[in-house]
Structure formats: C-alpha cells, structure tokens
Amino acid sequence: MEPPAAENAATRVDWRERAERVISGESLTRAEARQILAVDDVEILGLLDAAFLLRRHNFGTEMKLNMLVNAKSGLCPEDCNYCSQARGADTGIDRYPLLDKDTLVAGAREARDRGASTYCIVASGRGPTPKELTHVTDAVREIKQEMPIRICACLGLLKEGQADQLKDAGVDRYNHNINTSRRHHEAIVSTHTYDDRVETVNDAKSVGISPCSGAIVGMGETDDDRVDMAFELHAMGAESIPINFLIPIAGTPMGDQAPLTPYDCLRILAMFRFVSPDREIRVAGGREIRLRSLQPLALFAANSIFLGDYLTTDGQDSQQDRDMIDDLGFGLEEVGSCSGGGSCGSGGCSS
Numbered sequence: 001m002e003p004p005a006a007e008n009a010a011t012r013v014d015w016r017e018r019a020e021r022v023i024s025g026e027s028l029t030r031a032e033a034r035q036i037l038a039v040d041d042v043e044i045l046g047l048l049d050a051a052f053l054l055r056r057h058n059f060g061t062e063m064k065l066n067m068l069v070n071a072k073s074g075l076c077p078e079d080c081n082y083c084s085q086a087r088g089a090d091t092g093i094d095r096y097p098l099l100d101k102d103t104l105v106a107g108a109r110e111a112r113d114r115g116a117s118t119y120c121i122v123a124s125g126r127g128p129t130p131k132e133l134t135h136v137t138d139a140v141r142e143i144k145q146e147m148p149i150r151i152c153a154c155l156g157l158l159k160e161g162q163a164d165q166l167k168d169a170g171v172d173r174y175n176h177n178i179n180t181s182r183r184h185h186e187a188i189v190s191t192h193t194y195d196d197r198v199e200t201v202n203d204a205k206s207v208g209i210s211p212c213s214g215a216i217v218g219m220g221e222t223d224d225d226r227v228d229m230a231f232e233l234h235a236m237g238a239e240s241i242p243i244n245f246l247i248p249i250a251g252t253p254m255g256d257q258a259p260l261t262p263y264d265c266l267r268i269l270a271m272f273r274f275v276s277p278d279r280e281i282r283v284a285g286g287r288e289i290r291l292r293s294l295q296p297l298a299l300f301a302a303n304s305i306f307l308g309d310y311l312t313t314d315g316q317d318s319q320q321d322r323d324m325i326d327d328l329g330f331g332l333e334e335v336g337s338c339s340g341g342g343s344c345g346s347g348g349c350s351s
Contacts, residue, residue, distance in 0.1 A: 002253065012043070015050035019274070023057050028274045030227055036271040037223040041263050044297075051270040051301040054277040061330040064304040065321075066152070067111035071136070072098045072123035080179075080189045081253040082219055082246055084155060085124045097238060098123060098132055104139040105146070109220045112149050114307055114318050119143070120152040120175065126192070137169035144170040149335055152240075157196055163203045173240060174204035175212040178232060181225035188219060201236055214242035214284065217268055218260045226268060230275040240304070241279050243269060245286030260296040269301040280304050296324050316350035 013035060022028060039047050074095030076085045084093050099107075104121060111119040121136060128136065133155070140151050152173035153166055166174065178197050179185075185194040197213075205211040213236060215229045233241050242291050245265055249255045260268075265287075282304035283291075291298055299305075307318040325332065 009094050009241055012016045012205045012224055015039075015047050016053060019050040019053040022054060022274060022277055030231065033073060033227045033230060033275055034223060036274060036342040037226060037267050039267055039270075044263055044266055047270050048266060048297055048300045051273045054273050055281075055301060055303055058278045059280075061328075062303065062333050063299065063325050063330050064282075064333045065116040065307050066113070066118040066120055066282065066304060067107075067109040067114060067116040068120035068122050068154075069099070069104065070124075071104060071121050072096065072125065072132075074124060076124040077126055078189060082188065082216060082249075084249045084252060086252070093251045098135055099147075101135065101142065104136075105142050108147060111163075111307075111336050112147050115322070115332055116149070116307055118150040118152055118173065119334050120154060122154040122175075123156070125156050127158060127307070133162055133165055137165055137171075140166075140169040140171055147335075150163050150218045154212075156200075157192065158200045158203050163207045166204070167209050169208045169296065171209060171345045173210040173212050174201070175199045175214075175242070176200045176204075177216065177242065177244075178229065178236075179213045179216050180219060181228040181232070183228070184219070184221045184225045193295065198236065201238065205237060211237055212240040213238040214240075214244065214282070216244040216246055216285075217265075218246035218257065218286075218290070219254060220257060226271065230272050233272075234279070238276075239279055240282060241272060241276060241303070242282040242284035242304075243272060244284040245290035247286045247289055260290050262291050266294065266297055266301070269298055273301040282306070296328055299325070299328060299330065 013108055018032065036047065074085045074093055075097070076083070078086055089296045108119045121139070123132065136153065136155065143149065143151060150172045151170060152175055153171045154175040157176070163174070178194065180188050182194045201211045201213045213233055215233070217226060245260055246254065246257060248255050248259070269281065269283065281302040283298045283302045284306055287295060287298065287305070305321060307321055
C-alpha cells in the first residue's frame with residue numbers, strides 16, 4: 001500500500017500546465033473548478049502562480065483602480081440578508097437621499113486625483129426613479145465634459161428605457177451583482193428574483209454598456225454554488241467581475257455568519273480567474289478583513305481593486321494600496337486608458 005504522500009502526489013494537478021491549456025483556448029471544466037476550491041493550503045502558492053500566468057497573459061502586470069461614492073445610503077425596501085442598508089436592518093448607518101450633483105462631480109475629481117481609472121456611482125434602493133436617474137445622468141454628463149474617467153453606475157434594477165438614458169449620458173459600465181448562485185438566492189433575499197438581477201445586467205449590455213456583475217462569497221453557500229456563480233457570470237458576458245467577501249454586520253440576519261479564511265479567499269479568486277481568464281477580476285469589499293496580511297497574494301489572480309471606503313464599511317488607506325501595488329512591481333492603468341477594449345473620445349472612455 002502506497003503512503004498517503006504518494007497518493008497525494010499521484011492526484012495532484014499541475015495547475016500551471018492547466019493554465020497553459022486555458023491560454024491555448026481550452027475552457028476549464030466545472031469539475032476542475034471544484035478541484036481548485038479543494039486545493040490544499042500547502043499548494044496555494046503553486047495555484048496562484050498558475051492563476052498569475054493567466055492574468056499576465058491577458059492583462060500584463062497592470063492594476064485597475066476603482067473608487068466608489070455611496071450616492072444614496074439606506075432607505076432601501078429590499079430585504080437582502082447581508083446588507084446593512086436593507087429594510088429591517090438595525091445597523092445605525094447613515095441614511096440620506098441622493099447626493100447633490102456638485103458632490104458627485106467632486107467625487108469623480110477625487111477618484112481621478114487618487115489615480116482611479118473608474119468612478120462608481122452607487123445608490124441604494126430597488127431601482128432609480130425617473131427623477132433620480134435624471135439627477136445621476138446630469139452629473140455623469142458634467143463629469144465626462146471635465147475629465148476622461150470611466151463611469152460605472154450601480155443604481156439597482158433598471159426599468160425599460162433606463163439603460164438607454166444611462167448610455168446616452170456617457171455611462172461606460174453598469175454594475176448589478178448576481179451575489180450568489182441561483183439555488184442559494186432564496187436564502188439571501190425574497191423581494192426580487194435571481195432573474196431580475198440577470199435581466200438588468202442584460203439590459204445594460206444590450207445598449208452597449210459594459211456589463212459588470214459579481215458575487216458576495218461567505219454567505220453560507222457551498223463550493224458548488226461558487227462554481228455555479230463563476231460559470232454563470234462568464235456565460236452572461238460580465239466584463240468586470242467584483243468578488244466581495246462577506247463582512248458579517250451586527251443587526252443583519254447574517255451578522256453571525258462564520259468568516260472565510262484568507263486561503264479560502266485566494267482559492268476563490270484563483271477559480272474565478274481560471275473560469276474567466278480574460279475578464280477583469282476585482283478584489284472588492286471585505287478584502288482587508290478577510291485576506292489580512294495575504295492581500296498582496298490576491299493580486300496574482302485579480303487585476304483590479306477598489307480604493308478607499310466601501311458603501312458602509314471602511315477600506316484601506318489608498319496610499320497603502322498603491323504601496324502594495326508598487327512593492328509587487330505592478331503598474332497602474334492610466335486614467336482615460338481603454339486597455340481591455342473599447343474606444344476613447346473627448347468625452348472619456350467607452351468600454
């Protein structure tokens with residue numbers, strides 16, 4: 001009988017060789033994606049080396065920096081169990097209507113000055129009213145006239161014609177996360193369906209807005225759910241995929257959820273990179289808390305991060321992020337750059 005070490009060696013996957021096959025055009029299978037999530041801790045560095053091969057092939061060592069503004073906080077009628085802004089959540093967060101136009105434009109200037117190439121305007125709620133949409137599009141037009149920065153809007157579920165209005169104003173990207181798998185969706189929220197979310201992403205995509213959609217991991221889902229998320233987002237054509245790591249917030253139904261380990265987070269990021277090798281993978285909310293001292297390793301799989309604070313939780317100081325990127329020897333996407341597709345005109349970047 002062979003010793004356990006020999007058995008492990010016999011079943012060990014050469015992930016670097018598998019990455020080479022992905023580069024040559026062979027898609028990862030669901031079974032292989034599940035294997036990535038089961039990689040032993042001692043094999044994490046080898047897995048990240050393979051993920052970096054895919055990242056470097058498609059994006060080099062360039063990092064994309066994003067900065068968001070919480071344009072409207074709380075006041076949300078939806079019942080998402082993870083969210084501090086959801087109805088019924090007792091979290092003590094600030095609650096306010098849409099910020100005035102000057103504040104939204106000033107936020108874009110700050111994003112540009114910090115080196116972010118994408119400015120994300122995020123508003124709570126089920127979806128924008130006609131008045132709210134006009135308010136946001138007016139701000140977007142002013143931003144686009146002043147500076148070449150990519151604009152991402154995240155305003156909730158879109159009604160008929162609203163995607164066209166956003167496109168006409170100059171919005172480059174629309175974010176609406178699927179958050180979890182189809183089978184796990186009802187454990188997360190009851191006030192809208194999984195298909196509602198997918199439909200909004202498809203609406204934005206249909207008018208030529210770059211689709212951004214991602215996940216929140218650590219909400220009690222299984223590894224099979226995580227694999228489903230990755231393949232669903234790839235099939236949807238999401239060009240930017242933010243991966244959030246749940247921060248359990250007291251006063252929400254998920255306030256006591258067990259946290260992911262740093263290695264769990266790294267395995268998940270590597271799996272998403274293998275499934276979508278040529279898509280922007282963003283390390284988003286929760287990275288500072290869940291990855292802790294292993295944050296730099298995440299950038300061997302991901303090629304994008306948020307600078308500064310998130311919606312209702314604090315982020316890392318932006319200079320620390322820039323130092324981390326510099327220490328890795330990575331560069332930054334220039335403001336106004338259209339690396340990864342799209343065309344730039346005087347009004348900024350259209351991806």
